[in-house]
Amino acid sequence: xxxxxxxxxxxxxxxxxxxxxxxxxxxxxxxxxxxxxxxxxxxxxxxxxxxxxxxxxxxxxxxxxxxxxxxxxxxxxxxxxxxxxxxxxxxxxxxxxxxxxxxxxxxxxxxxxxxxxxxxxxxxxxxxxxxxxxxxxxxxxxxxxxxxxxxxxxxxxxxxxxxxxxxxxxxxxxxxxxxxxxxxxxxxxxxxxxxxxxxxxxxxxxxxxxxxxxxxxxxxxxxxxxxxxxxxxxxxxxxxxxxxxxxxxxxxxxxxxxxxxxxxxxxxxxxxxxxxxxxxxxxxxxxxxxxxxxxxxxxxxxxxxxxxxxxxxxxxxxxxxxxxxxxxxxxxxxxxxxxxxxxxxxxxxxxxxxxxxxxxxxxxxxxxxxxxxxxxxxxxxxxxxxxxxxxxxxxxxxxxxx
Amino acid sequence: xxxxxxxxxxxxxxxxxxxxxxxxxxxxxxxxxxxxxxxxxxxxxxxxxxxxxxxxxxxxxxxxxxxxxxxxxxxxxxxxxxxxxxxxxxxxxxxxxxxxxxxxxxxxxxxxxxxxxxxxxxxxxxxxxxxxxxxxxxxxxxxxxxxxxxxxxxxxxxxxxxxxxxxxxxxxxxxxxxxxxxxxxxxxxxxxxxxxxxxxxxxxxxxxxxxxxxxxxxxxxxxxxxxxxxxxxxxxxxxxxxxxxxxxxxxxxxxxxxxxxxxxxxxxxxxxxxxxxxxxxxxxxxxxxxxxxxxxxxxxxxxxxxxxxxxxxxxxxxxxxxxxxxxxxxxxxxxxxxxxxxxxxxxxxxxxxxxxxxxxxxxxxxxxxxxxxxxxxxxxxxxxxxxxxxxxxxxxxxxxxxxxxxxxxxxxxxxxxxxxxxxxxxxxxxxxxxxxxxxxxxxxxxxxxxxxxxxxxxxxxxxxxxxxxxxxxxxxxxxxxxxxxxxxxxxxxxxxxx
Ligand SMILES: Cc1cc2nc3c(=O)[nH]c(=O)nc-3n(C[C@H](O)[C@H](O)[C@H](O)COP(=O)(O)OP(=O)(O)OC[C@H]3O[C@@H](n4cnc5c(N)ncnc54)[C@H](O)[C@@H]3O)c2cc1C
Numbered sequence: 001x002x003x004x005x006x007x008x009x010x011x012x013x014x015x016x017x018x019x020x021x022x023x024x025x026x027x028x029x030x031x032x033x034x035x036x037x038x039x040x041x042x043x044x045x046x047x048x049x050x051x052x053x054x055x056x057x058x059x060x061x062x063x064x065x066x067x068x069x070x071x072x073x074x075x076x077x078x079x080x081x082x083x084x085x086x087x088x089x090x091x092x093x094x095x096x097x098x099x100x101x102x103x104x105x106x107x108x109x110x111x112x113x114x115x116x117x118x119x120x121x122x123x124x125x126x127x128x129x130x131x132x133x134x135x136x137x138x139x140x141x142x143x144x145x146x147x148x149x150x151x152x153x154x155x156x157x158x159x160x161x162x163x164x165x166x167x168x169x170x171x172x173x174x175x176x177x178x179x180x181x182x183x184x185x186x187x188x189x190x191x192x193x194x195x196x197x198x199x200x201x202x203x204x205x206x207x208x209x210x211x212x213x214x215x216x217x218x219x220x221x222x223x224x225x226x227x228x229x230x231x232x233x234x235x236x237x238x239x240x241x242x243x244x245x246x247x248x249x250x251x252x253x254x255x256x257x258x259x260x261x262x263x264x265x266x267x268x269x270x271x272x273x274x275x276x277x278x279x280x281x282x283x284x285x286x287x288x289x290x291x292x293x294x295x296x297x298x299x300x301x302x303x304x305x306x307x308x309x310x311x312x313x314x315x316x317x318x319x320x321x322x323x324x325x326x327x328x329x330x331x332x333x334x335x336x337x338x339x340x341x342x343x344x345x346x347x348x349x350x351x352x353x354x355x356x357x358x359x360x361x362x363x364x365x366x367x368x369x370x371x372x373x374x375x376x377x378x379x380x381x382x383x384x385x386x387x388x389x390x391x392x393x394x395x396x397x398x399x400x401x402x
Numbered sequence: 403x404x405x406x407x408x409x410x411x412x413x414x415x416x417x418x419x420x421x422x423x424x425x426x427x428x429x430x431x432x433x434x435x436x437x438x439x440x441x442x443x444x445x446x447x448x449x450x451x452x453x454x455x456x457x458x459x460x461x462x463x464x465x466x467x468x469x470x471x472x473x474x475x476x477x478x479x480x481x482x483x484x485x486x487x488x489x490x491x492x493x494x495x496x497x498x499x500x501x502x503x504x505x506x507x508x509x510x511x512x513x514x515x516x517x518x519x520x521x522x523x524x525x526x527x528x529x530x531x532x533x534x535x536x537x538x539x540x541x542x543x544x545x546x547x548x549x550x551x552x553x554x555x556x557x558x559x560x561x562x563x564x565x566x567x568x569x570x571x572x573x574x575x576x577x578x579x580x581x582x583x584x585x586x587x588x589x590x591x592x593x594x595x596x597x598x599x600x601x602x603x604x605x606x607x608x609x610x611x612x613x614x615x616x617x618x619x620x621x622x623x624x625x626x627x628x629x630x631x632x633x634x635x636x637x638x639x640x641x642x643x644x645x646x647x648x649x650x651x652x653x654x655x656x657x658x659x660x661x662x663x664x665x666x667x668x669x670x671x672x673x674x675x676x677x678x679x680x681x682x683x684x685x686x687x688x689x690x691x692x693x694x695x696x697x698x699x700x701x702x703x704x705x706x707x708x709x710x711x712x713x714x715x716x717x718x719x720x721x722x723x724x725x726x727x728x729x730x731x732x733x734x735x736x737x738x739x740x741x742x743x744x745x746x747x748x749x750x751x752x753x754x755x756x757x758x759x760x761x762x763x764x765x766x767x768x769x770x771x772x773x774x775x776x777x778x779x780x781x782x783x784x785x786x787x788x789x790x791x792x793x794x795x796x797x798x799x800x801x802x803x804x805x806x807x808x809x810x811x812x813x814x815x816x817x818x819x820x821x822x823x824x825x826x827x828x829x830x831x832x833x834x835x836x837x838x839x840x841x842x843x844x845x846x847x848x849x850x851x852x853x854x855x856x857x858x859x860x861x862x863x864x865x866x867x868x869x870x871x872x873x874x875x876x877x878x879x880x881x882x883x884x885x886x887x888x889x890x891x892x893x894x895x896x897x898x899x900x
Pocket of ligand 1: 432433468469470471472473474475476478479480491511532533534535538539540541542543544545546547548549550551552599600601603604605606725726
């Protein structure tokens with residue numbers, strides 16, 4: 001436990017205290033006491049995504065999970081792992097790799113990002129196309145609720161179909177329903193070999209056609225993503241995993257499918273391209289948003305981004321996965337950034353998509369991180385009200401002011 | 403009541419309301435046939451608006467209702483509540499939209515699982531969740547039960563394939579969870595709804611994901627002296643870093659039954675392993691060679707790969723018919739549904755064998771080796787005095803065995819919380835209030851629930867949910883949690899409709 005410093009501020013809001021409990025029970029107890037005392041609690045892992053969501057309306061103490069970082073059981077023969085929330089993704093992956101397994105998830109900054117943080121922020125990368133999101137990988141969780149109850153849900157069996165799915169409820173809840181203290185995941189084998197290729201496209205439309213064709217083919221690719229920007233032509237990357245024989249066959253099929261487009265072998269590092277969007281070294285006035293669209297509207301959406309960006313005079317760069325999830329980086333004047341995000345959000349929401357602002361520059365006029373949660377918002381508020389009636393956890397940071 | 407019936411009739415039309423005793427019989431139970439309750443009426447709405455209108459009346463009249471798909475559920479989920487009505491979604495069976503470029507399909511809840519695949523297979527797509535009942539069960543039922551089948555090992559359960567839902571809440575209002583695009587802002591209420599056994603509302607529209615068919619599918623049958631060797635082969639397959647599309651195991655009795663019923667041409671052996679690989683031809687060929695090696699090094703004298711689609715279909719027909727096939731070798735049987743860590747299989751199997759001998763009853767076993775889902779089938783003859791009781795007793799002993807295997811901390815881990823909770827729940831479950839709630843329960847107790855005795859927030863189907871949960875200690879804990887937390891979760895107006 002120590003006093004909070006400026007480095008502990010959450011989106012400009014300064015908490016007073018940082019507590020790092022060493023046991024689940026301890027964490028739950030602190031939460032209970034804070035709740036009774038009416039303090040606002042900000043759960044935190046390593047803080048890599050602490051700026052996501054709206055600024056908290058109140059912040060008294062930071063409850064850090066970093067000391068709860070044990071890998072409790074890797075039941076490799078059952079393809080499951082039980083791990084505490086403060087463990088980093090990388091350390092978990094290293095342990096799993098000893099038995100040739102992995103958590104089939106490629107979130108941002110694995111060396112720092114913790115299990116709890118990644119779950120709460122529902123962060124997933126390119127592997128999602130093949131292995132699903134966290135909601136598909138998590139099979140159990142222990143959650144400290146605001147009243148101090150330690151609630152376990154789910155199991156360590158891969159099939160887990162009975163009862164309400166609490167692990168899914170807390171996944172992506174940005175720590176507003178409880179503090180995840182441990183999770184159980186289903187695992188996948190590490191690939192024996194991997195190969196990545198890049199395929200050039202002359203236009204967004206061509207890139208989209210390629211993506212749709214690959215998705216409609218018999219290729220068993222693991223990941224598929226497209227890079228777009230205002231000053232380069234689109235490039236798609238595709239990842240294959242498998243036996244040597246399988247990979248060779250798929251390379252041939254890929255070349256047939258790409259027809260005249262240039263296909264080149266790509267390095268593995270292309271799969272961490274998402275992290276490059278967060279490079280703030282030379283341009284501080286940058287906004288980053290996660291967009292969700294239908295995969296086949298990729299080209300149309302990029303055209304939309306291009307037009308809006310031109311009008312608002314902002315530079316842009318995007319990485320879009322074949323799942324329809326994409327990450328967009330905008331650079332420009334704060335008002336222009338806001339204008340562009342606002343316009344784009346309205347357009348996307350009109351097409352059943354969404355835009356969530358993940359990073360906003362300090363001077364940007366207020367802009368809700370989430371956008372519309374649709375007609376289920378009252379129900380969501382009611383869920384929050386039941387699980388955390390005093391709004392102790394991350395007050396004001398989630399959708400609709402939750 | 404007559405007035406209410408008139409109102410219902412005005413909504414769904416003459417042919418949409420069933421109230422005559424003989425027609426109602428069809429609806430008095432689901433797949434769990436030893437529990438029957440006659441509903442007051444059955445309504446068959448055609449549209450979302452009709453469902454809303456019917457639910458509003460139920461809400462106003464405080465009349466309990468139960469949604470029903472095809473009625474194949476094995477947990478009593480569609481079992482009517484006394485004095486309640488059944489809302490059958492059977493007429494809402496349209497496939498509303500098929501979007502191949504985005505691999506999405508929008509369906510009404512009454513659409514039959516296999517019909518989704520049927521609709522998209524000309525374009526070489528399929529709908530992945532494949533419960534054995536897929537030729538008759540509905541997508542709405544699948545959603546409520548989070549159903550899955552053999553191929554869920556690779557492809558995931560229903561929840562992975564449901565992207566969005568339109569739901570009529572118990573007060574008649576309409577909400578949307580998730581959508582065609584991923585990660586809609588807010589809590590994952592679609593994730594919560596799937597598997598909630600119809601306790602949170604009626605799904606009236608479902609957005610599904612479809613999957614492109616792999617380039618090839620190969621199915622291998624390996625005959626082992628016993629399930630132990632077969633189990634060891636499964637562990638080796640997993641240790642080699644393979645994730646087959648399906649791994650199924652059957653013991654000798656299950657093989658005999660399947661043979662008797664569909665002549666699947668299974669080898670006669672102590673433990674049969676069925677391994678299916680899919681993907682690009684070159685990949686599957688390479689891995690199949692390895693699987694064969696693993697099987698022979700674990701002592702399988704006979705290994706076959708299905709040589710044609712027809713042969714492959716027959717292999718699966720045998721497996722999927724295994725339950726129903728028990729009728730060929732035994733007049734009566736009880737199906738049990740347990741989930742155990744895969745590694746506990748040998749120990750659980752030998753215990754089952756011991757219990758079976760001690761109880762003097764045969765037990766057949768079918769095991770989804772991929773995900774640890776064990777179905778022990780206790781065979782008995784009702785005509786022999788005392789056998790039914792003995793079978794029920796044996797069945798619950800086996801259940802306890804699974805529970806113990808699931809909760810037993812393996813090697814170095816310590817699951818303090820769940821273990822404690824299990825004890826807690828075990829004691830709760832014996833208290834009178836809960837016995838009432840847990841009917842129909844695995845112990846086969848026959849006390850009747852009076853819905854009014856339930857805590858107000860509980861929906862009748864919770865009973866079924868609890869029964870299902872009883873198959874696994876973790877689920878018991880989970881149930882305890884949802885009894886403590888989620889029913890208080892303000893799913894609007896459960897309290898008022900009760
Ligand atoms: C021979 C046989 C084999 C089976 N094999 C499998 C298997 O391999 N895997 C498996 O998972 N299950 C299996 N089952 C169980 C059953 O088929 C599944 O649970 C199936 O999903 C139930 O679908 P249904 O349409 O019959 O639903 P029903 O039995 O009619 O209803 C099931 C539940 O869903 C609710 N419900 C139905 N429609 C809706 C709706 N629109 N909105 C909200 N709630 C709704 C009901 O209230 C009830 O609680 C099997 C059953 C049989 C008889």
